[in-house]
Amino acid sequence: MKSYKGWTAAQRGASYKKTKEAIERGEISPATKCNRCGQSEGIIQYHNHDYSHPTRYLEMLCWRCHMILHSIRRNPYAVNDYWSEVFQGRQYPPVYKHDFGILKREHNIP
8 A cells, every 4th residue: 555645555554454344343334336436346445535534534436436536646637537427427347356457448547
């Protein structure tokens, strides 16, 4: 895990661990449906918008939307195009494995 938006890799890792433990204890439910595109198949995971709290700022995202969200600095135009399509109702196929090549092949994100 890398540092991200001012949060160190260690801080992100500690928060992720606490999130995972909260899921295991039943305090929050496992991620089941993307909050952005509505995808409910493939990899659905949580994105934490603020690592200061392991459960308060979570958003359920499919793998594709999650990786697009993290790609804004790599190709902001492609990311904005993607969100425009999603908000107009487009749903891309589900992703079943962590294939970062999808971002390049399908969305022009290096």
